[in-house]
Each structure stands twice: as structure tokens, then as C-alpha cells.
Amino acid sequence: MSSKIDITKPKTVKLFDLNDYEKLINGIKVAACMITESHQIVDEQSVLKRLNALTINGASDGNCCSCCGVGPFETRAQQTSHYKHHWHTHNLKRKLFGKSPLSLGQFSNRQDDNSSVSGSDSETEGPNSLPTDLFAAATRHCKAFFTNSSGQVFCIYRCILHHKKEELSTDGEGYAWVERCQHLTIPGYLRWAVLMVSGGHFAGAIFSGAIPVVHKTHHSYVTRRGQGQAQANRDQHGHMPRSAGASLRRYNQEQFLKHVQDIISGWATDLNGCSLVLYRAVGALNQGALFGKNSPLNRDDLRVRVLPFPTRKPTYKEVKRVHETVASIEVYENLELFQKALIAASAKPTTKTGSDINAERSKKTQKSPGKPIDRAKSRERTPRELPMQMISSEDEGPCYIDSETPVDWIKVLSEQKSKGIVLNSRKDLLNDNSASGNTSCSEQDNVIDKKTKKKKKKKAEEIKPLKHPISKIPTNVKRMWMAISGNELSSLETILESWEGDIEVACNTQDPVDGNTALHKAAIAAKPDMVLEILSAGGDPCIRNRHLQTPYASTPHHDTRIAFRMFQAQFPEKYNYNKSQIPGPLTPELLEQEKEKKAAQKRAKRQRGKEKQMEKNKTNEFLLLPDAEKVKADQPRCFLCGTFLPKKPFEYESFKFCTIKCLQNHRSLRPLHKSATWSVYA
Structure with missing residues (x-):
């Protein structure tokens, strides 16, 4: 087993960020894995010399191979078979390039069997030769790879640089690649169009840099749910359905094509100004919507290119995602990280052992769903036996056999019924069995009774209200509460000055009846002066009573609420006012502004009332x-x-x-x- 390769995520640079992109392409060169061997220019004389060296040795009368050094041959058939062998062909190509021939043992021991036909032995000779697996992965990749002066390796999608019919990787040095990358900085070159058609969905947009200039989406019902293909494709595989839904989908397909073609023809001038037109349209129907009649797009146009990666359902959001993905450039800090990421992305899955295959098969058998249910057919219901109905006694009516029925009950009933008299009922037999020591039934009944009793106890505990523990309240606190609730005093200054003990604890002590503190009581009693005194003494405005109300929320009086807000403005950091439900601080200046605003609103209301009355009088005079x-x-x-x-x-x-x-x-x-x-x- 090969060890896993640690791959770090590369950073991303957008083509629209021209400053970052210009820094990135400073000293740009094509990566070594993208460059093929340049065509060797050989003069006529050197070719004639090499051909003369490959002729058969005249001293041996043509019975030896001067290229491979084999001979003499005993028969003509042996000589012909040697010339047809891959070994001889390989040595011929090697000698054309000025390389020494290989022996049969060296040729057989080569790791790459396919290289016997290729003539280049760059894997085994020369330190400057390219690695075959890296070159193959780079040439098959949908991105082109470049390096810059700082040693970074970055990847750009090929569909941005060239059309698939253009070949840029055979020039030896990669100057064409570098030129295409530098074209991206030209103003107006980043005006691209992205068009997507699939399953009755169309989405398209024209971008100028990162900004969408024009965009449009359209959807038609052309695919039946669960069918997996459009109605027009379904009609090509056999008889055409004649249902109303199929007719509707055929009509929608025609209208969808016309509508998409109208959209694209309306964008003709905008599309002509685009440097790239990227599209995703799989199938003849979807491509007909883009390249149909009167379409400004042509498939042979080198600007029109297919998206090189899979996409989701065509929507405006997906079009923006595709545009952003195409314009993204992956940047690797050094060549090693890039090689690891590229080889890991293009590596084939390792061969699986027999145990792994068996484990996968067992997982598939466990997770494989059942057969799909055909909703059109009626389901077969499993037959279920009905309970036996028997007559136990006249008062009880019909009885049914279940798990609680005693075993001997049917036998006793049959004996009594044969005599013509039924005396014992099912209830009597149950009582007799429990009394006679039927332990299994009695144990089950006891377990059931215990469970039901536990459930009843839990329900009763849930229904009962929680009793709050009543603690003893000091007498001086009770006196303060009475002074707040009474009408005799309007200030607590004398009480607070002569207080003995911790005044803050006394102010925050909650009444066991309703949970109100001294601040709650002063707020409910509409005494703003007492509210300010209690807040200064340490009364917390965040404490809630049994109704989950703070002191500010418990008072309906306007002046008392203003007192809370004025105190917050004076002491903004004394308490955590976010939990106190106080809307915000209030200064005297703001209070005056609010009063003036309300007075102006009242004056305007009175003026509107006067105008309405005058208008009403004029209307009445007109009607008379x-x-x-x-x-x-x-x-x-x-x-x-x-x-x-x-x-x-x-x-x-x-x-x-x-x-x-x-x-x-x-x-x-x-x-x-x-x-x-x-x-x-x-």
C-alpha cells in the first residue's frame, strides 16, 4: 500500500483582480510538464549518414543485423521474424536519434512495455528528461500550468486560453501559451458570456469583469418527474404516449426552444462584443436551443467553447458560480506541492484485494433498497387471521382470544357448551387462575401495575405546581416594602440613611409571594423618586419576578419609565442594561425634544381636524x-x-x-x- 500524499490547499487569485494577476504573471514561463520535445531540425547529409549506418553488413552476406548486432541467421524466416520484432524496430528508432542500441535482455527488462514502440528512452537516460506520469497528467488536464519568477506554479483553465481545435503545446518553448496569458490583461478581454441549457431550464448571463451586465433565466415543464429525460427524447424510444401531460410537455418543448432562441437573438450585439462564449448544452435538443435558426452563435467560432467541468441545474446562481470558477487561478508556492497535487488528482485507484471486494459486496447487499414500487398496480396485502369469536356469558357478550386468555378457558367452555350450559365467564377464569397460583400471569400483571403506577406518579408530579421555598424576610425589609407600597412617604431618604446592614442585599430581596423586589414595588406604585433612590442604593433592574417581568416592564406609568432611562443616562456602566428591557438612555435635552415633537404632532392633528371640518361644511353647502x-x-x-x-x-x-x-x-x-x-x- 502506498502512503497517502499530504496535499495543502492552494490559494486562489481571480482574473478580475488585475493587480494580483499582473504580479502573478511577472516572469511567466510554461511549466516543464507542459512542454513537449521540440522537433529536431536535421540536415540531409546527417540523415544519409544514419541511413548508411543502418544498412546490412556486406561482409556477412546479409545474414547479420548491423543495427542490433545479431547474426548470422540460419534461415530466411528467422531473419524476417527478427526484422518484424519490436526489439529491432526500437533499436532502429534509437539509432535514428543517435542513441546506442539495446540488447534483448535490456529491452525485455524495461519497466514500460509500451515504450518499445515509441523510440524515446527519456525515462531511463538523462537527468533532464521529463517524468512520464507527470507529463501525461498535465497534457490530459483541463488546466494549463505556468511558473513565474518567484517560483510559484499556477493553473489556468485551457478553455480561457484556446479552443480545443487549437494546439499550443508543440512549439517547444511554449511562447504561444505565454502570449495567451498576457492577452487576458487587455481591456475588454474579460467580457464573457455563460449560457446553460438542460431539462427545460435556461440560464445565461454576460459578464464584464466580475459584474453581470445582462442575465436571463427561463423554465418550462418538459420533463416528467421520475422519467429522467425530456418528452421529445422519450418519444424517440418507441411509441409516443398520448396522455394530456405528454402533449403538454411536447408543446412546452417547442415553446421553450423558441423562447431561448428569441433571448439569444436579442443578445446578438452583446454576444458579438464578447471575447469568450462558454456554454453547457448536452444533447441535440439543448444545443438546438443555442445554435438553432437565426442564432448569432456558431459552433465553428473559436470564441464558443464548452465548459470543462460538470455543472448543476441551470440557474442564475449557478451561472455566477461557473463564471467565478472559470476565472479562478490556483497558485502553488513551489513545484513540489504542485507535483503532489497533480499526481494525486490523476492517480488511478489502487487494486483491491479479495477481502475488500467481499466487504463491499456485503455492504451493497445490506444497503441495497428493495424493488421500486409500481404505484399504478394494486399492492398485495398480507393475509391476517381474525380473532376467534366465542360466547362466554349473556352479560358479557362476545369475547375474543388474546394473550391474556387462559389456556384452559377454551377447554372449559367447550365442555360446558356440550352440556348446553355456560356457567364460567372469561373474567371468572382469570380470577380463578390468579388465585390458584398461576405465577406467570400474576407476575406479568404485577409488572404492568407497577409501570402504570409509576406513570401516574410522574404525571401527578408534573401537574403539581412547584413550590418555591419560603425564606424568612427581615423585619426592616418588610418595613421598607410597606413604606414603598403606602401613600404616606414619597421618598426613602430617611430609611436608607439609618439602615443597618447590607442595603444592596435588602434592595434585591424578592418577595416570596410574587417575586417582586423593592425596585419592582416602587415601579408598580408609580414613585419615580423612590426608583432613583433604590437604583442608587444598589437595586438591580435586571431581576425578574414570578411573571418574568423586570422592574421597567412591570410599571405602566410614563414618568416612572422616564426615571429609569434618566438613571441609565447618568450611570451607563453601573448595571447590565441589556437584560433590564430599558429601551435606552434619556437626557433632559432629548426629553425636551420629545415633548416638543409630541406637541407639534398634536398641533398638526388639531389643524387637520379643523381643515376636515371646513371641508365638510363646504361639501354640505354645495349639496344644498x-x-x-x-x-x-x-x-x-x-x-x-x-x-x-x-x-x-x-x-x-x-x-x-x-x-x-x-x-x-x-x-x-x-x-x-x-x-x-x-x-x-x-
Whole structure:
């Protein structure tokens, strides 16, 4: 078993933070694991020399191999089989590159069997050769790896740097990679579009840096729950369902495609200005929504690239997460940490032993769920036996056999029934068995009785109210309480000056009846002067009584509450006022401002009342006028209710109204008004 590799999490740099990114690419180079061997430029003369060296030795009449040093061959078939062997092919390639041939033993003992065909032996020769596993992991990875002048290694997604049809890793030195990384700092290059379509969900956005400029989401019901695919895909695998739900999903699929295509065509100008268009659309239906008719996007466009990692359901939140993930750069502090992380991420799982496989199988058998229930079919109910019904006696009626029924009861009943007379009931037999020493039944009954008694005791204890222990109250404390509750004294100055003992303990002593302290009693009695004296003497405003009320909450009087707030303003650190429910400190200046504010509110209320009364009088005067004078009135009002008319009143002839109801009522009452006005003018 190989030991686990300790991997530290790399730090992350965003492409949008241009200052950090420019510092990161200072002295940028392509990592060694990304560079392939450059194509060797060989002149014609060197090639001819190597080919002449590979010819068969003429001294041996063509029976020896000058490349591998084998021969002479006894037969033509033996010589042909040698030339077809991988060993000979491998040595030919080695000699083309100016390397010495390998013997058959060296070729057989090679660790990498596949390298017999490849011609490069970079694993075994030369300290500057690249590690094969690291190179393979880097070339298959969805990110490109770079180093900077400070020795850091950082990773950038390939989909940002190049299209999958472009090949940048065969230039030998990686100048094309470096150039693409430097392009990311160009203004306007970070204008990207992210589009996602899946299962009737569409989500897309266009980002300028880290800011979403345009975004849109759309959803249609095209997939039946539990079916796992869209209705259009389901129709391609056999007969088409004719249910109402299937028809609805087909119609929604067509409308969904049209709606998404309209959205993308409306974004045509914005998409043309994007340097990258990243999308996720799996399947012909989803891709048809993005690259369908009249779409400004083309799959052959090098700006249009597929997201290189799996995504969740298309939502606006997921689009923002994908955009942030693509723009994230992982930075490793040194090359060792990077190599450990890369090899660990691309490492294949270790081979499992037979015991591990058996353990996994046993776990699967234990955790494997049962067969899925088909809701459309009726379930088979397990048959259950009904209890036997027997007649015990006339007063008891039918009885049923259960666990408490004595064994001999059925036998006794059958004997009595055969004689035609049933004398003993089930209750009598139970009593007889308990008296005759049936220990098993009696023990069970005793256990059940004990359990029921314990439950009853617990319930009774829960129902009973908790009694608070009554402690003796000193007489001087009782006198102070009487002085606070009485109407004779309005100040405790004389009592507190002549007090003997700890005055703070006396002020915080709770009454055993209701739990009120001296501060509670002074607050309830509406004596603000006593409240201030008790607070100064050490009365805690955070103590609660039996009703869970603090002294401030127990008083309904306005002046008393102001006294609490004034004391808090004077002594802000004496008590923990957060638990006392006092809303906040109050100074005399703030108190005056509150009084002025309330007086202004009262004046404004009185003024509004006067204006309402004046308006009511004007309305009544208007309503008393005949219709002929209402038409000549200065202010346009409703002819029936007298309210001001809207911009477009309801009218007939020369009469105007605020609502259609007033118009109808006026029409029904108009003959009376008309006759009355005519009689007056006549």
C-alpha cells in the first residue's frame, strides 16, 4: 500500500483582480510538464549518414543485423521474424536519434512495455528528461500550468486560453501559451458570456469583469418527474404516449426552444462584443436551443467553447458560480506541492484485494433498497387471521382470544357448551387462575401495575405546581416594602440613611409571594423618586419576578419609565442594561425634544381636524344648492356626494359625478329635484 500524499490547499487569485494577476504573471514561463520535445531540425547529409549506418553488413552476406548486432541467421524466416520484432524496430528508432542500441535482455527488462514502440528512452537516460506520469497528467488536464519568477506554479483553465481545435503545446518553448496569458490583461478581454441549457431550464448571463451586465433565466415543464429525460427524447424510444401531460410537455418543448432562441437573438450585439462564449448544452435538443435558426452563435467560432467541468441545474446562481470558477487561478508556492497535487488528482485507484471486494459486496447487499414500487398496480396485502369469536356469558357478550386468555378457558367452555350450559365467564377464569397460583400471569400483571403506577406518579408530579421555598424576610425589609407600597412617604431618604446592614442585599430581596423586589414595588406604585433612590442604593433592574417581568416592564406609568432611562443616562456602566428591557438612555435635552415633537404632532392633528371640518361644511353647502347652481360652482364637485371630481369624471348632459354609482343614483332621483327646482323658480 502506498502512503497517502499530504496535499495543502492552494490559494486562489481571480482574473478580475488585475493587480494580483499582473504580479502573478511577472516572469511567466510554461511549466516543464507542459512542454513537449521540440522537433529536431536535421540536415540531409546527417540523415544519409544514419541511413548508411543502418544498412546490412556486406561482409556477412546479409545474414547479420548491423543495427542490433545479431547474426548470422540460419534461415530466411528467422531473419524476417527478427526484422518484424519490436526489439529491432526500437533499436532502429534509437539509432535514428543517435542513441546506442539495446540488447534483448535490456529491452525485455524495461519497466514500460509500451515504450518499445515509441523510440524515446527519456525515462531511463538523462537527468533532464521529463517524468512520464507527470507529463501525461498535465497534457490530459483541463488546466494549463505556468511558473513565474518567484517560483510559484499556477493553473489556468485551457478553455480561457484556446479552443480545443487549437494546439499550443508543440512549439517547444511554449511562447504561444505565454502570449495567451498576457492577452487576458487587455481591456475588454474579460467580457464573457455563460449560457446553460438542460431539462427545460435556461440560464445565461454576460459578464464584464466580475459584474453581470445582462442575465436571463427561463423554465418550462418538459420533463416528467421520475422519467429522467425530456418528452421529445422519450418519444424517440418507441411509441409516443398520448396522455394530456405528454402533449403538454411536447408543446412546452417547442415553446421553450423558441423562447431561448428569441433571448439569444436579442443578445446578438452583446454576444458579438464578447471575447469568450462558454456554454453547457448536452444533447441535440439543448444545443438546438443555442445554435438553432437565426442564432448569432456558431459552433465553428473559436470564441464558443464548452465548459470543462460538470455543472448543476441551470440557474442564475449557478451561472455566477461557473463564471467565478472559470476565472479562478490556483497558485502553488513551489513545484513540489504542485507535483503532489497533480499526481494525486490523476492517480488511478489502487487494486483491491479479495477481502475488500467481499466487504463491499456485503455492504451493497445490506444497503441495497428493495424493488421500486409500481404505484399504478394494486399492492398485495398480507393475509391476517381474525380473532376467534366465542360466547362466554349473556352479560358479557362476545369475547375474543388474546394473550391474556387462559389456556384452559377454551377447554372449559367447550365442555360446558356440550352440556348446553355456560356457567364460567372469561373474567371468572382469570380470577380463578390468579388465585390458584398461576405465577406467570400474576407476575406479568404485577409488572404492568407497577409501570402504570409509576406513570401516574410522574404525571401527578408534573401537574403539581412547584413550590418555591419560603425564606424568612427581615423585619426592616418588610418595613421598607410597606413604606414603598403606602401613600404616606414619597421618598426613602430617611430609611436608607439609618439602615443597618447590607442595603444592596435588602434592595434585591424578592418577595416570596410574587417575586417582586423593592425596585419592582416602587415601579408598580408609580414613585419615580423612590426608583432613583433604590437604583442608587444598589437595586438591580435586571431581576425578574414570578411573571418574568423586570422592574421597567412591570410599571405602566410614563414618568416612572422616564426615571429609569434618566438613571441609565447618568450611570451607563453601573448595571447590565441589556437584560433590564430599558429601551435606552434619556437626557433632559432629548426629553425636551420629545415633548416638543409630541406637541407639534398634536398641533398638526388639531389643524387637520379643523381643515376636515371646513371641508365638510363646504361639501354640505354645495349639496344644498340646486343642480342649476352646482353647474356654475367654482370648484368641480360630484353632484351627488360633493367630493372633488377625478380628471375624467362620469357625466350625462351637464351633470358630473365621481363614480358611476353616483351617476345612476342621481338619475333615479333627478325627477324629484327637477320638479322641486321648477316650483321654486316658478
